[in-house]
Amino acid sequence: MYPFSNDFGDESDVARYTFALNGVEYEVDLSVEDYDVLNAALRPFIEMARVVKRAKGSGSRGESGVTGLEADEVREWALANGYEVPEDGPIPEELVEAWEASR
Numbered sequence: 001m002y003p004f005s006n007d008f009g010d011e012s013d014v015a016r017y018t019f020a021l022n023g024v025e026y027e028v029d030l031s032v033e034d035y036d037v038l039n040a041a042l043r044p045f046i047e048m049a050r051v052v053k054r055a056k057g058s059g060s061r062g063e064s065g066v067t068g069l070e071a072d073e074v075r076e077w078a079l080a081n082g083y084e085v086p087e088d089g090p091i092p093e094e095l096v097e098a099w100e101a102s103r
Contacts (some may be wrong), residue, residue, distance in 0.1 A: 039072070046073075051100050074099045 017035060018027045019042070030038065051070075070090055076083040078095050080103075085095065 051103060077102065 013032045014029050015032075015035070016027060016029050018025055018036070019038075020026065028038075074091050074096055075085045075087075077099050078091075081098075083095055085091070085099070
């Protein structure tokens with residue numbers, strides 16, 4: 001986890017997450033509990049959405065091209081499918097492409 005301050009007050013296990021809506025990328029520092037609330041709220045929409053691939057180097061996503069919310073999903077999917085996955089940091093592009101192809 002990062003040494004960030006939770007934007008909602010609880011200071012335990014805070015990490016920075018990014019997400020996009022209507023072409024605007026947002027960044028928020030959340031505890032695990034607050035992230036779970038955000039993820040649960042967005043999950044029904046994410047499950048119905050299509051992943052939009054960006055050109056390399058565009059936008060402010062990490063090296064892997066996934067947001068914080070997607071990174072957790074990619075890691076979970078990759079582990080369940082026998083891939084080796086870094087616990088933090090950028091996700092290898094090959095994993096992101098395999099995850100996108102599986103959707």
